Every structure is written in structure tokens, then in C-alpha cells.
Amino acid sequence: MPIFKKYRFLLIFAFGLYASVFSQSKIITVCATCEVKSIKDGVALAQDGDTIFIKKGTYKEHLITINKSVHIIGEDKPVLDGENNTESIFTVKATNFSISGLHFINVGMSYTKEIAGIFVSKSENFELKNNIFDHVFYAFIIQSSSYGVLKNNQIKGESKNETSSGNGVHMWKCDHMRIEQNNISGMRDGIYLEFVNKSHIYNNTSEHNIRYGLHFMFSNHNEYYQNEFKSNGAGVAVMFSKFIEMHHNTFHFNWGSASYGLLLKEIYDANIHDNVFEQNTIGINIDGCSRIDYQKNHFIRNGWALKFTGGCYVNTFEFNNFMHNAFDLSYNSRLNDNKFEANYWSEYNGYDIDKNGIGDVPFRPVKLFSYVVNNTPETLVLLRSLFVDIINFSEKVSPVFTPDNLKDNKPLMNPIDPIKD
Amino acid sequence: MLKILKYSIYDLLRSRWSYVYFIFYLILGFVLLFLNNDINKAIITLLNIIIVLTPLIGTIFGVMYYYNSKEFTELLLAQPIKRSTIFMGQYLGVSISLTLSLVLGIGIPFVLYGLFKSAAIFDFGLLLVVGAFLNFIFVALAYNIALANENKIKGFGYAILVWLLLAVVYDGVFMILAIKFQEYPLDKFALISMMLNPIDLSRTLILLKLDISALLGYTGAVFKEFFGTSLGLFISLFVLFTWVLIPAWLINRKAGRKDF
Structure with missing residues (x-):
């Protein structure tokens, strides 16, 4: 029986499996x-x-x-x-x-x-x-x-x-x-x-x-996806790690005086994309992180959408939505080595004459007030004061204090659709 | 005094400016609620408008009313009526009619949009109380300025200057001092500075009630500890009250001594 011969090993194996299981x-x-x-x-x-x-x-x-x-x-x-x-x-x-x-x-x-x-x-x-x-x-x-x-x-x-x-x-x-x-x-x-x-x-x-x-x-080398982090005391903390993939997570309602959606400390070579950060005191607190790609994230109604502390280099922010945050960006130094391009900023009020969906004037996400607050947190009590609006406006017209090259040269005119699986 | 108060209010109603002011707030309220149905967010936007606009309109209106009704005032002065009665009556007339425009103009749309069913009713109430206080304070300041200046242009100039000082320059000076002395603990300084200026005090009172206060961090916690207690609220209201009483007393004093 050639067939039996051909498959006898398989048969023996199957029998063995049967015996071991049953x-x-x-x-x-x-x-x-x-x-x-x-x-x-x-x-x-x-x-x-x-x-x-x-x-x-x-x-x-x-x-x-x-x-x-x-x-x-x-x-x-x-x-x-x-x-x-x-x-x-x-x-x-x-x-x-x-x-x-x-x-x-x-x-x-x-x-x-x-x-x-x-x-x-x-x-x-x-x-x-x-x-x-x-x-x-x-x-x-x-x-x-x-x-x-x-x-x-x-x-x-x-x-x-x-x-x-x-x-x-x-x-x-x-x-x-x-x-x-x-x-x-x-x-x-x-x-x-x-x-x-x-x-x-x-x-x-x-x-x-x-x-x-x-x-x-x-x-x-870990991957975090489709998780929901809600109303935690201090949010989510990710520290001292390399090669992390974080995507399709939701961070919301982490609201309190020492709270944030996501704290990144000393993270290198990570990919953070398609996450939603909604109503956190600080959307992402970025401390000493380099070579991270942020793409298609949604920052909605946070106190600060992004807060940089410590040296952060070669990070790129592309195709993110920044909507209705009290501050889009807080930056600690006047040097910028991070790239912001083609994001949607709800505060952007430039124009788009050629109708290609990209604003014709660059957007500067750092306001003077957020720069001041970074140095002297007590001045935050002036939030929503007329004076603050005036200095923000004048800084917007001619930047003196905020990093000159920290700008989005291709701000999008329309928000990017949320991508949900 | 009541009679003069009544005449002042009637006079203002006849001049239609109260209506304009009322309709302005009415439209503002409706537009705000129409654009976003969220009452809480509408209150924040409204806060921005009230703390800037109410003092400005109060000051301008107060000065304008004084100069406009000067002849009538002089006529009244010839009658056997106490000076304090005349001026207090006029002052209260202007303040009350402005406050009525504010409360009704903003209150009506919010009530129609279901204010009573929302949890924000206390915040909204505080906003109106603060708005009313600002009206009384700035009309009083305006009356003082107008009494001191016979020249209308000068009077208006000073009135706008006072508003500018309290609404903008004060914050600027505070910010510069805070930056200069950033090495020192500043939260007590911040607290006291915010208490002394009625516009800043009003803004802080309302901001702390809203969830945006979490942004204030440590200073916010100090503030909350202070304003969160009934003592803190009492002291704040007392400060606002003092801001009404002192200028009102000055009106009396100045009017009593002035040679018309």
C-alpha cells in the first residue's frame, strides 16, 4: 500500500496525538x-x-x-x-x-x-x-x-x-x-x-x-493599539523605551491639575499614529523624546495638546488634527529641531487662494502667552484676559520670543477625518 | 431718591440706548447658543465678552449720561433736594438700567435654551452677579471722572483710560512683575493682584468654577483653596462691594463740594 507508506508518519503522528490527548x-x-x-x-x-x-x-x-x-x-x-x-x-x-x-x-x-x-x-x-x-x-x-x-x-x-x-x-x-x-x-x-x-x-x-x-x-519593541484610557488619575505614562508602536488608542478625560493623556519620557524611535486625545489637561507631555513620528492623531479640546519639556529632536508631526485646545503647543526652548507639517489647526485663520487645501501662510502654533506661561506658570491666571489676546496677536504678526522656525508651512484648511477601525 | 432713580430710568428708556444694549446682549446670547448648543462653552465665551465689554460700556455710558443730563441736574440742584439724593439717584438709575439690559438680554436666551435643566445654572448666576457688579463699579468710576472734568473730551479720555488701565495695562504690569520675580514664590502675589482688580477678580471667580481651572496647575490649586471656600467667595464679593462703595462715596463727596 503505497499510500499508507507515504502517509504512515502522519498516521503515526495522528495516533500519537490522539493517544496523548484522550x-x-x-x-x-x-x-x-x-x-x-x-x-x-x-x-x-x-x-x-x-x-x-x-x-x-x-x-x-x-x-x-x-x-x-x-x-x-x-x-x-x-x-x-x-x-x-x-x-x-x-x-x-x-x-x-x-x-x-x-x-x-x-x-x-x-x-x-x-x-x-x-x-x-x-x-x-x-x-x-x-x-x-x-x-x-x-x-x-x-x-x-x-x-x-x-x-x-x-x-x-x-x-x-x-x-x-x-x-x-x-x-x-x-x-x-x-x-x-x-x-x-x-x-x-x-x-x-x-x-x-x-x-x-x-x-x-x-x-x-x-x-x-x-x-x-x-x-x-512593543505595540499598543485600540486601547481606551479614560479618566485616570494621571493618564498614561510611557518611559525609557525604544521602538514602540502606539496606534488607534483613545486617551480621554484625564483631567486634573497634574494629569495628562500620555506622558512620554525618554522614548526613542517610536510611531504614534491614529490616536485620539480628547479633553486631557495635557494631551501629550513629551520629555526628552527623539525620532518619533506622530501621524493622524487627533487632539481635541485639551488644555495643552502638546507640551515639550527637555530636549526633543527629530520628531515629525504630520497630518494631525489640533482642534479647540487652550494651547496647541508649549515649547521650552527657542531652538526647534522638530518638524510640523501639513497638520490641521483649528486656530489657523490664513487663506487658500489656489484652493489646493493647503493654507498659503504658515501657521505658528506657539503663542507668546504659552511661552510666558512655560517660564512663569503663575501668569496662567491671566488666561482669557484681553491683554493676553493682544500680546498673542502682536507676537503672531512678528515673532520675537517664540522659535522662528517653529511653524507649519503647509497647514491644512480642513480637518483630517478620524480613522477608526 | 427713588423718584430721581425712577426719572433716570425713564429717561434712559426713552433714549433707547438701554434697548440697543439689551438687544445687543439678546442677539449675542442667541447667536452663541445657536452656534454651539453647549451651555458650558457658551458661558466661557460669554465670560470673555462680559469682562471686557461690560466695564467699557459702563464707563462710556456713565460719562455720557452725566454730560447729557447736566442741564436737568442743574435744574434739580436749584430745588430743595439733597445733592447726595440727586447724584445717587442718577447713579443707581444708570447702573440698574444697564444691569437690567444685561441680565434680561443674556438671561432670556439661556432660559429658552434650557438653562434651568442644566448644571451650569450656578456658574451662569455667578456670571450675571459679576456682570452686575462690574456695571455698578464702572458707572461709579465714570461718574467720578465726569464730575471732576467739565470738559467732555477730557472726561471721555480719562474714562477710556481708566478702563484700559484696569482691563489691559494692569494685567501687563502683573505679567512683567511675575516674569521679573519668577524665582520667588508668586502664588500669594498672584492671588492678591487678582483680588485687587475687579475685572481680574471677576474673571478668576468664574474661571475657577469652570473645568478649565485644571490648567492652572499649582497656582490654580492655591486659588481654588482660597476661592473654593465660602470665606474666599465672601471676601471676593466683599472686595467687589468695596469697589462699588468707595467710588460711590467719592461721588457723594465730590458732588457735595463741587461748585456748579
Whole structure:
């Protein structure tokens, strides 16, 4: 049988797969009336590749240690009550495991220990999805791990202050992670990443956190897209990272005296495009960032759309919309090494005689008042004073204080349409 | 005094300028709300207009009214009426009629656009109170200037100068001082400077009520701490009141001593 001969390896492989999936792995069911009554016992009984089914009910357990490849699946969201003990509910150190469909409550708070609903370290290839977290100190702490997926988790905290609260997703020294479709609110930082590389953060909602919606440091080659960051205490902070892609995110209503949509500090070689910044005190606070392309972003009704501090070089701003911001741009020096071209500025009142959609006179986005405010913040109390209008006008006519070459030579006459997927 | 007040108001109504002023605000209110239905934003725009225009119109109107009604005033002076009654009556007449034009002119469109259903009603109320105060203050200043100057051109010149000083130059001087002394803590200085000028005080009072106040940062926090308390609001209103009382008292004094 030549055909058999030809495909026998495949057949043998298929049989092997069948055997490994169906004959070796078993399913352990945990419930109040079952043989196995606690998750700990279930995990102790399980071997690599087994599945543990947890039926509906309340399980008052903590410090469940997993060090084998098991799949823990909750049915109808069984509740795991940590009873405010200062231990994590799950601590995991394994490969090829998953935890899904569980409802974690009452994970205790500690000033000295990191306590989480699910604490993962030195693990690979795992999936943590469809879980709910209520009243947890940290929801996830993941360290020194790779190839993990955090998907569709609902994390809700009631943080009161920064010192006594934890983060929704806390990652340290990880790579190739995917954080998708999670909903995080009321924590300290919604998502905190440090030394996390080559990861995707996609379609999450992070709101009403007392510090940052997203906070990441020393994390290179990551991509952040279609996330929503709303009404966070201080907005989103992105620091000391290289090769970041941020696109199609929404940053809005981060409104307060020390708040911003996005804080960029020491970021190099990033792409920031198609984001919406709406009603933040500062849209983007750019501190010492170089070689960043900003394209097709929308800055709507912010206090400051862009605020530069520190040396920022070779950044380009093209095809962005700047609409109805109190200040479009605040600039700290009289030197300019950044390029602004073909943006739409709602304050632009030039003309377009040849009707090619590009204004015929350049637009200067830095007003004299914003220059003054930058040096002497107290003068901001003159906001909306007639005097300020007069000096802005005179500076516009003949710039003296603001960088002479800081201008958009091709301001657009019409706004760019929002691009939404 | 009430009788003279009544005559002044009737006189102003007959002269139609109150109507013009009223209709101006009415149109302004409608246009603002027509252009953007957001009452909160309309209030910010209105703020800009009120703090610049109300003092200007108050000053010009006050001076104009004094010079125009001079003959009638002299006639009244021949009657057995106290001087303070005559001038206070006229002053209040002008101020009240201007305030009525302002309140009705702006109030009507906002009420029609659903002010009572919106949360901005307190801010709007404050805006009107502040506008009324500005009217009273600047009419009083104008009367002082007019009483001191027989020459109309001089009177008008000084009136515009006073407005310019308080609306523009004061802020300029403040800004220059703030820049010069930027190494020092300036928030107390800023607070006091804003308190002393009625136009700046009015603007600050309203700005702090609006969400734009978050832009003010640290200074804003100091301001908010002050103006946010009932004591702060009370002190601000007291300062505005003083700005009415002192010029009004000066009118009395000047009118009492003046040789007509």
C-alpha cells in the first residue's frame, strides 16, 4: 500500500496525538459534593496535561501552588475567596497551563509582599482568560515569563490611595506577552509593565485608576493599539523605551491639575499614529523624546495638546488634527529641531487662494502667552484676559520670543477625518 | 431718591440706548447658543465678552449720561433736594438700567435654551452677579471722572483710560512683575493682584468654577483653596462691594463740594 507508506508518519503522528490527548490526560472535577472538594486537592491529584473543572460555588482557598501543565477551568464563574489573607490565591511556575473562568475576591493587602490573584513566575506558554477580579490587591503579577496571553479579564478595584493599592496587570521581565480585551478599573496602575519586550497590548479598557491607566518602563519593541484610557488619575505614562508602536488608542478625560493623556519620557524611535486625545489637561507631555513620528492623531479640546519639556529632536508631526485646545503647543526652548507639517489647526485663520487645501501662510502654533506661561506658570491666571489676546496677536504678526522656525508651512484648511477601525 | 432713580430710568428708556444694549446682549446670547448648543462653552465665551465689554460700556455710558443730563441736574440742584439724593439717584438709575439690559438680554436666551435643566445654572448666576457688579463699579468710576472734568473730551479720555488701565495695562504690569520675580514664590502675589482688580477678580471667580481651572496647575490649586471656600467667595464679593462703595462715596463727596 503505497499510500499508507507515504502517509504512515502522519498516521503515526495522528495516533500519537490522539493517544496523548484522550487516553493520557484526564479531567478532575472539583465541587462541594464531588469526590475532590478543594482546588488544592485537585491540583495535587493532577498530572501534566490534565484539566481541572471547578463547578459553581465558593472556595475559600489561597496559596494554591501549580507547578505542572494543568488547565483550570471554572464553570459558571466559581468564586475563589482569598479572605484577605496575605498570600496569593494561585502561585504558578509551569509551562503550558491555563486558568480561566474564575471569580477572584478578597486578595489581602500588604506593604511588604506582592500578593495577587494569580502570581506567575518563570513560566511559558500560558493563557489566563475570562476571569473576574474584585477587591484584589494585585490581579496579576507575572515575572520572568514569556509567551503568555491575558485575555478578557475584568479587574475592578476600589483603590483609595497609591500606597495601599496594587496594579491590575503587573509584569516584570517578560517577553512575547499578549494583553487583550481586558477591562481594568479602580486600581493603582491599570497595566504596569517593566522590562517587558516584544509584546502586544490590544483592545483593553483602563479607566478610573488612581495613578496611571498604563505605565511602562524599559520595555522595548512593543505595540499598543485600540486601547481606551479614560479618566485616570494621571493618564498614561510611557518611559525609557525604544521602538514602540502606539496606534488607534483613545486617551480621554484625564483631567486634573497634574494629569495628562500620555506622558512620554525618554522614548526613542517610536510611531504614534491614529490616536485620539480628547479633553486631557495635557494631551501629550513629551520629555526628552527623539525620532518619533506622530501621524493622524487627533487632539481635541485639551488644555495643552502638546507640551515639550527637555530636549526633543527629530520628531515629525504630520497630518494631525489640533482642534479647540487652550494651547496647541508649549515649547521650552527657542531652538526647534522638530518638524510640523501639513497638520490641521483649528486656530489657523490664513487663506487658500489656489484652493489646493493647503493654507498659503504658515501657521505658528506657539503663542507668546504659552511661552510666558512655560517660564512663569503663575501668569496662567491671566488666561482669557484681553491683554493676553493682544500680546498673542502682536507676537503672531512678528515673532520675537517664540522659535522662528517653529511653524507649519503647509497647514491644512480642513480637518483630517478620524480613522477608526 | 427713588423718584430721581425712577426719572433716570425713564429717561434712559426713552433714549433707547438701554434697548440697543439689551438687544445687543439678546442677539449675542442667541447667536452663541445657536452656534454651539453647549451651555458650558457658551458661558466661557460669554465670560470673555462680559469682562471686557461690560466695564467699557459702563464707563462710556456713565460719562455720557452725566454730560447729557447736566442741564436737568442743574435744574434739580436749584430745588430743595439733597445733592447726595440727586447724584445717587442718577447713579443707581444708570447702573440698574444697564444691569437690567444685561441680565434680561443674556438671561432670556439661556432660559429658552434650557438653562434651568442644566448644571451650569450656578456658574451662569455667578456670571450675571459679576456682570452686575462690574456695571455698578464702572458707572461709579465714570461718574467720578465726569464730575471732576467739565470738559467732555477730557472726561471721555480719562474714562477710556481708566478702563484700559484696569482691563489691559494692569494685567501687563502683573505679567512683567511675575516674569521679573519668577524665582520667588508668586502664588500669594498672584492671588492678591487678582483680588485687587475687579475685572481680574471677576474673571478668576468664574474661571475657577469652570473645568478649565485644571490648567492652572499649582497656582490654580492655591486659588481654588482660597476661592473654593465660602470665606474666599465672601471676601471676593466683599472686595467687589468695596469697589462699588468707595467710588460711590467719592461721588457723594465730590458732588457735595463741587461748585456748579
